[in-house]
Amino acid sequence: MSQSLSLTQTRYTISEVAARTGLSQHTLRWYERIGLMPHVDRSHSGQRRFTDRDLDWLGFVGKLRATGMSVADMVRYAELVREGEHTRGERRELLERTRREVRARITELTDALAVLDYKIDMYAGTR
Amino acid sequence: MSQSLSLTQTRYTISEVAARTGLSQHTLRWYERIGLMPHVDRSHSGQRRFTDRDLDWLGFVGKLRATGMSVADMVRYAELVREGEHTRGERRELLERTRREVRARITELTDALAVLDYKIDMYAGTR
DNA sequence: TACTTGCTTGGAGTGCACTCAAGGGTTTTA
């Protein structure tokens, strides 16, 4: 079950990661600073070298962000992951709460969309 | 087609409007200051007296806010309404742009919801 | 080697949408 060691493990600079994720370099450094990223590996001269694992994590964080979850909650989730397996229950709760909020938000947006449709119809035929 | 004059027109104080709309008194005053509300009628001593018309407008603004429209765009819409009938086209465009953004947001949230469902399933059975 | 580009840090600054404070006048209730 142990991960195989790879001598050709790809490592990305911060600018590469910024380009891939759409996040700014500033935001990537900030994420690490506030604990939203595990500490990123460094080159001999101290520059960040991101792994594919980091990229996966950023992808998931991007999804959490897309849900509208606050940065504070995302940091909390990241802490729970670092703390290990015994936090699985709490992680699930956090995700379930977020899911409820997302569902409520979708309902709210759908309602607002109906009002928008109605109003736009009232403007129909206006040039 | 003229509106009939009513001697019993209901007028609401700011605290009544806050209670009805869920907005704070601060926010109501701020909305007026920035031009998101037409100027609200005043009592002889200068206190705000909101009408049912104001309440309707706040209801619509609430819907716009629920779409995630920025305050700046809502103010723009309010300006267009004040400018009269010749702005109907631009108002419709603003609403249509908002509609496109809402639809995109719903899609994004739905995608994120799928990821959340998947992750939560992975935590299933954890106590 | 000189130059350009990229990366580092800590801390300051930005934009948004409120939210509150201070100091004072007004209205309602006991």
Place this chain on the structure above:
DNA sequence: TAAAACCCTTGAGTGCACTCCAAGCAAGTA
């Protein structure tokens, strides 16, 4: 009528999520 509750204005403060700055070190290219 006096206390309590409510309302007014201007201007400052808050929380969030970035975003930028300064000063300096490192890496790649002509």
